[in-house]
Structure formats: C-alpha cells, structure tokens
Amino acid sequence: MGSSIAQKRLFHEYKNLSTNPPEGITAGPVSEDDMFYWEALIQGPEGTPFEGGVFAAELKFSKDYPLSPPTMKFVGGGVWHPNVYPNGTVCISILHPPGDDPNHYEHASERWSPIQSVEKILISVMSMLAEPNDESPANVEAAKMWRERRAEYEQKVRDEVRKGLGL
C-alpha cells in the first residue's frame, strides 16, 4: 500500500505543478513510468549573483514518500553555495527529518513533514540560493568565502553561472 500511496501522491503533485507552476520552477518525473525519479529546473533568483542561471536538479523519492523526504541534487555542477555539497547535493533543513541531523540545525528550523511537497522544497531551495544559511554549511569553503570575502564569492557564482550557460 505504501508505494501506491507515494505514487498517487507524486502523480497529484506533478499534475498540480504542471497546471499551476510557481514562477521560475519546472519539475516533473523524467519518465511517467517512474514517479520516484524527477528532474527540476530552477531559475536563479533575481537580484542575486545566481540571476540569469537555470539550474537542473534531480529529485529521488523513496517508497515512504511523503512520510520521508526526497533527496535533491544539482546536476552538472556549477552551484557554488554554502548549503550545496561540492557534489551538488542540497542540504536544507526541510529535507531532513529530526532524527537525521548531519548539520545540527537549530531546533526551530523547519523539518520535513508529510504536508511539505515538491513545490515547497523547490521554493525553499530558491530562497536558499538567495539567502544562504551560514549555520549549517555543506560546502565549508563556499561558506567561508561567503562570510569573509563576499565580493569574491559573488564573482565566482556569476562566473559559474556564465559557464553553465555556455557563455
């Protein structure tokens, strides 16, 4: 029963996202044969060094979804950010249940709950791009640069974005 609930729920979310997509976000299963593997495209938020970029990510859902969160990973590199591991894996609090706490978030930060959704995750990731969370760095070097040499950080992000667009 578990995986069929997960499948139905993902199908509903996909339908909702495609009929009423939030600005700057596109997401859906790579193939309709496998509802548990999605691809998402996120536009870099305006007014940030990520502006103009389009970032591709993959989302992997477990059969326990939505009781367990999916994982999200930027593909193709190019996201220089304190909360994104060098391999692209996104590390934000709502993608973790409370028991699974690699980065010791504050107790108050929002965690995974079954009424989170793909849409909420992607919106959170967009705002994460705009406002890094310094308290739980996944990329320590990026975090240090963001904290201490902001101009250098922003330039590096812009360079990566241009590279990603093939410019």
Add this chain to the structure above:
Amino acid sequence: MERFKNLSNDFEPNLHDPLVSTKQLTHRIALDYATEDPTLATKASVLAVTHPMNRTMKGDGNCGWRAVAFGYFETLFARRDPTHLQRELARIKSLSLLLDQVGQPEHLYKFFVEATADIFDRTFAAIQNGEQDEAFLVNAFNEEYNSNAVLAYFRLLTSAWMKLNPHSYHSFLSWPLEQYCVTHIETVQTEIDEVGLQALVDVVIEEAGFGVEVFRLDRGEGDVLTPFHLSPSRPSGVTISLLCRSGHYDLLYPADRTINITPVVNYQYAMSFNYSPWDQSVLSLDINSHLMFIPNLTADSVLGVRSPMSPMASVSPAAASSFRASPAQGTYQPPTQKHLPIPSIPISPSMPARPSAAPPPMTALHGRSSGGLKIRLNPLVMKRNLSHSLPLSTSFNK
C-alpha cells in the same frame, strides 16, 4: 579504541523491535530497573499490581502518537459496537474540515485520511468476523507506512486544532504557536510533549467518549503512581492508560476486576476428568463425576481438605496464570465470560490459592442437597485430621 569505534558504527538501535508489541507483563519493567534503579523498580512493582500488563511502542520518535492511536482503535474494537465504530469513522473523516480551515491542500492530506479509514475498515471486519483478540490491529500498526500515515493524520489534526483554538494552548508554550505546530507537531518523528498530547486527546479522543490517563514513572514522591487525567470532565468510563518514562510512552492495562476465577477451575474438571483418585484404597470411594459439574464444587471442598494428591495442586497454577493473563484476552470485556455457560459466582481472587479455606462452596452445596443427588456432609469432614479416615456419609458412597 578502534573496537569501540566499530561498535558504535555498527550500533543499530532497536532495529528489530516492533512498532507496537504484544501485551507484556508490567512486572518485567520492574525487573529491568531492578539492578540500576531501585526507586523506579519499586514503583514499577507497585504499578504491576494495578496494571499487570503493558504494551511497548518503538522509540522512533512517534511512540506517544502511536500509543494514543493504537489505544483508540483497540478501545473501539474492545467495545465491539459497530454503530459506535461507524459514528467514529464519520467523525474522524469529517475532522479533515479542520485541515481545510487552516489551509492545508486536500491533495496533500487525503491519503492519510484514507489510511486511517482503512484501519477502521479492518476493525469493523474484525468485529464482524468475531475475532477474539486485537492481533489484527497489532499487525496493522506494524505495517510501518500505513501506521505512520495514520499518525501523520492525527498530527495534522492536532496541529490544525491548536491553530484554531490558540487560547487553550498558547500560554503553555515557550514558542509562538504557529512555529510550535510546524516544528513539534507536524514534523515526522518528533516526540509528543505534554501540550501536544493534550491537544491530540482534545481533538481526536475526547469526542469518542474515552478518557486518557498518564502514569509517569519518575522520581517523584511516593511509591504509588498517581495518574494524570487528560479529560477530567469525562466521567470515568473507558480509559486509555499511558505509561510515560522520560518522555517515552507505552500503553498500560489495568487488572480486570470483573474476571471470575471459579468457572475456570470448574472448567478444568469438566473438560478433562483426569483428576487422580485419591486414597481409594483407604476410602473405597468413587467420586461421582456428575458432582464435578456443580459450579463451585471442587473435590477439595467435598472432602473439606486440600489433599496432597488433589488435582487442585496442578490446577491452581493454571488458574492463577489465567488470572494474570486474562486482561490479554480483552481489556474491557473478558471473553471468558461469554463462552462459559457456568454462572459466575462472586468470589475473592485469593480463592485458588486457598481453596479449602473458603466456606461458600459448602453453602452452595447445602442449597442443592434437596435435588436428586443426595449429599450430606458429615461434620467431621471439617476436621482436618479425620479427613482420610471418615470423610463422607454413607449416602455419598452409594
């Protein structure tokens, strides 16, 4: 050091513990504490007298939620009232209106409502099929996804209820209520706290007509645990009892005071007839097996003594253990009462331990002596030292 590191890396806490266990003896909790914490061990022993059985929940962050949810369905099943069950199903489904009121989109929560309705359906089927015990419910709650989906629904209901009734809760919180709901209630695998438990009982349990009480096994004063009632306005009726040990919740089951030992004892005789003839060489005594069908009449009470060869010696432990185990057969309606045609006769629970000392069987005997079976007891029967030489009147010997 390397070894400890490996041990720590390999450690998988309670991986194989069921989410919901079968009933267990509360006495075992006392034994668990015996070496480490005599204070708690004493308290647990005292608790084991009033609540001989308990049911443990896996400590996965959902234990309190799961204990209440399981207790709720178990209590519904124990009542075996299909009408009440249907009414509750309709009520629990309609509570999803609360989620609409706080703006939760239906497509995100409807699967949890369906999973909860599924447990109702299984409970209904179990009642229809006349299932004896709650094993089906234990199985259902050990299917992790479904069981967690029910808890997810109860969490969402609790959260919505708190947001819609902030005045009842906000003064007990050290967080803004909205934030509390997101981080402490809605989040998966977050332990329930006292405020959350109260809200859960208020929204899900209260209207069902069940009470909820919590026994806290802690270092407070006294050996007797005083329960805290979460629905004090509800007259004492059917109550779900929780045991709380440093934030972990399990279920407790009180000793069933309505259980009657006597029919069980007679049942043994009636079913087996394998009592050993005692001192036949001396007495040339033939026990009339029909006698054994008389409620409350045991071989011992006929002889008025407890013979060392009496079958009672072997029956007693069985009777005693069925007394201990009886709550496992159904907390609120012991099924033994339904299946035994023998009328129940009030009798003290200490009866099986000292069968020869109790006068009621004799009284019952005299009342029946006018029937076809003539039994007249010689007063000497009551004298222990004569029991083997001259126990019965001649009429009995015919």
